Amino acid sequence: MRARARTLLFAAGAAGAAALFTAGALDLPHFGGAVHPYGDRAVHQALRESTTNTISSVNFDQRAFDTIGEELILMASAIGAVVLLRVVGKEAEDQGAAHRHGPAEVSDALRIVGYLLLPVTLLIGVYIIAHGAQSPGGGFQGGVILGTAVHLLYLAGDYPALQRLRPIPVFESTEALAAGVFVAMALAAAGAVPALNGAVGVEVGCALVLLIGKFFEQALLVREPPGGTS
């Protein structure tokens, strides 16, 4: 299809879809209204279980099965990235490249900030996970902080140190293990919100490190022999 025909087809379709959605949305309850039956029930049940962060209660207790699915999606995509971004065929991993990206020419200020922030950020991540059942926070948010904290080392210009800090195979195994533990706990004892938060935090953190690590490898290390593109 030519670009013009494609745009016209889309315009027609989008007009129809927009009309459908607009007509439907006008039948919705007014924005900001006071009627939220499911929300009220969820708050009531969360307080009965004394989980003061009701969102955590919904995610890890009342609707824990959703979160099981979500954890498995995370695990599947981390594993998928390992498969998709592996070194294949004629490509080769350029071991020396790690050192070329090694202690790099970055300003001392950036280097010091990176090194200093690393432990602080890790601590904040753990805190966010640990308090997820009571106050804003939780396994996802804390896990993401943990996962990104490690990469402060890259900002500090020290790729070899980053590689030493996160051996990919260990993170792969830990990630899957955490997912398994989460599923087992959620099915056997949904409601143990703090423990479930912890398992999710570990999994999210590991999965993030794994995903970013794989992309780094592709960008920095994997080289194709000249003329070998296929």
Added chain:
Amino acid sequence: MSHLPYLAAGWIVIAGLYGVVTSRDLIHAVVCLSVTQSGTYVLLLAIGYRYGATAPVFSDRPPHGRPVTDPVVQAMTLTDIVVGATVTALLLALAVQVAKRRGTIDPDELRSLES
């Protein structure tokens, strides 16, 4: 216009779709897909909003004070965000490989798969 937030969500979805349709770059297309998905976040959160309400967290206040916004849609949005982030990561990994194997990420230059 008390329905405007819902319509804004629909607009974001359509804008993302327009991006995918007219994209000349697969990375751009994947990001446009995320835009489409953001529309669903806005829709969910708009549905759960309540005027004069605060966050559904009771760690520092009594349970029967001010009303709170709907925690269920927020939990759904959180799930949706994680799903979206991981799907995006996977699709970007595929886009990286398309770039390597095909030497281009312009959909116009990728040959048809139909033999």
Added chain:
Amino acid sequence: MILQLTVAVPVLVAALLATAGRWLPRLAVDVAAVLAVAAVAALAALTLTRAPHHAQVSWLGGWGPATDVGIPLVADPFAAGLALITALLTLAALLFSWRFFTEIQAIFHTLMLLFLAAMVAYVYTGDLFDAFVFFELMSVVAFALTGYRSEEPSTVHGALNFGIIQSIGAYLTLAGIALVYARTGQLGLATAGRALAGTGGGHGDALVTAAFVLICTGYLVKASAVPFHFWLADAHAVAPTPVCVLFSGIMVPLGVYGIARTYWATFAGLVPLRAIAVLGAAAALLGAVMCVLQHHIKRLLAYSTISHVGLLLVGVAAHGPGALAGTAYYLAGHAGVKGALFLAAGALLNRHETVDEHELRGRGRGMPVTGATFLLGALGLAGLPPSGLFAGHAVTEHAAEELGWWWFTPLAVVASALTAGAVLRVWLGVFRGTPAEEDPARDGRDHGGQDHREGGHEDPETRPTLRTLPWTMVTPGLALLIAALLAGLIPGGPVGAAAAMFTDRDGYAGLVLDGRVPHPHSTPADPWTASGVAGFLVTVLLAALIAVYAVRRRASERTGGEGVLARAAAAAAGRLHALHSGHIGDYAAWLTAGVAVLALLTARF
């Protein structure tokens, strides 16, 4: 508890394999995966035997109707049957791949187990948002499996198209679910259904229509209705063969299941289903025509899936227990036949390093079992009694007649004849034909590079290329084929009762919320009608004509000489090929247009 275990067993074994896979010997990985899948099959079979009499409902985490929050897992007989089919297909696929993909840890097995768990959870869940989550899990695993052999250029391209289109559909589904939530304050299929029925006054308003259309969009993308179908052939052509078995056999039909379940549990009577019928019929025809035009065998089978799943959609849209019983037979038969055909194609790929029909000409003579699979598979697609497809066709036809849908029988006959004819043509060419003289173009294939696929050469999935087929590659296909060819013998009484139960909205709500098994009045499905047998005979005759004509025409093409008609047909075929461009923008534009068509056909003005 059984329902939870059915999901938990494959998940936990998958997590174990992902954790320890790199240290475990290959045999242990294979055995663990196969045992896990066999356990799921046993649990699903157990559920199937109990479902008609005892409520198979499980609320997770101790929540339930009393608290009005929580997620139920529900297995009525159809759901349990689907879970069983899923497990059996996965078992066949895993056995077939016993010697596959030796290099990458246990990732293939992990992904297959997660895929199984996602499909089972999607089938069992009684919650709209939970269905979305597991629908997404199914999709994510499917993208990863499609792109598994990421060293092939077309593989990653097909997987990316698949991923983007499928995700757009899923997000629209989520938007529809959000609309239902805003209206009813419920996410359960049963509770939302009760609330909608209470407010709509018998007819859905614009919000109900919009919600149904948006939810259906994602499921129709999965079910590859026209014009949402473009991803399917791209993904099937490049995915590993055992994965194709699961895609065609069960993942795509699960889109149909999603529509049927959502409609009958939540939207029954509020919206018309004619849009589903129209898009399904279009898929049945377009898929069949595209199927005949292919010479890449996996792509050919993929288009035949589009066609047959289109017929499933029409069966669901026929909107009654009778047609649904027929659709269930059809689904079971199709899953087995298509699974066996894909495994046979995989055998050809691993033996001859290509699945191009022209290149394989006459080279299948040493593979009697594979050849027999293609012949019987073609007959099965045409509806050979007592196959599941025969029973499905006969039962659905009867129900469609009662609705006054005179067009159903011709549509089903033409679609089945074209797809069966295409498979029969493959059989004639590959297994009965004489080998073509060595094609000079093929000598240049080892230069690699961009021309890698031009000669149809593909890397085999096994290393080294197989001289003979091991029994692990032959038996699963045969077992699937035999099961499918006998599926029509499943007694009509229970199938009819299950269909009546499935289409009873209040019964479903009672099952989920009160734990009462409904026993609505049902008529047994009766596959053995005269018109059903006549339909098979006409179909098989047409299919044979198509196959023989195609083989003859190919012979005459080689000697030159082409009529006006043939040139016009070639031009039309070129147009159709060009439409399936592999361009992601085109696919997304078609998807948007499809939403508009769905809306037009569903809205009441």
